């Protein structure tokens with residue numbers, strides 16, 4: 627038994643710096659992915675109020691979680707190293723606290739309160755993100771299909787978005803400073819629209835509508851992807867959202883309307899290729 631504890635202590639001593647080094651390296655690596663794909667698993671910079679709420683919730687939950695994690699790990703290491711059997715007399719028996727009523731109430735009640743607080747807070751924030759807002763300036767229907775997104779505008783045109791970020795992806799364009807209500811629909815299987823800087827993952831489900839919204843106060847481009855494994859072309863469901871000021875947006879709408887009138891072909895129609903002789 628003694629040698630097992632010794633071995634464990636030596637191994638732990640050797641592994642700890644490596645583990646910390648690994649975590650730091652992973653954090654840097656993942657953070658540097660932001661430039662590539664826009665998906666930062668650490669802290670994406672939010673640009674819409676609902677994205678900001680989710681960002682704040684992430685921070686508020688992470689801080690106590692990190693404190694609890696460090697506290698528990700430190701206590702564990704301290705107990706393992708300080709009270710290991712090799713340091714104690716042969717007949718040593720640690721203090722017996724099993725059945726201590728006060729302690730048991732505290733270590734049941736405190737985690738319960740923490741978990742209930744997180745649940746309540748998350749529920750309130752996420753409800754706000756998925757609410758069908760009624761004071762919107764405009765509404766756009768987002769349709770997920772195998773494999774791409776269609777954005778249906780009230781002005782009578784649809785933007786088709788398909789492809790991976792390795793190539794060109796047509797941006798979904800919105801005006802700045804406008805509250806845009808998003809209606810999500812699925813045409814075949816369940817997809818999930820996710821642009822971390824803007825909103826939470828919203829499922830596009832066949833048969834009924836889900837809702838979210840965005841309001842971006844700066845011009846720019848943000849990236850996202852389908853967050854629901856929906857088939858072999860899942861990786862082609864990359865998303866780009868572009869916000870432009872009202873004048874540029876109006877100009878863009880004019881172009882889209884003109885293009886829609888010039889080519890009345892159905893959106894899914896692909897140019898036919900005649901077999902070469």
Ligand SMILES: [Cu+2]
Nearest residue numbers: 817852856863
């Ligand atoms: Cu999908």
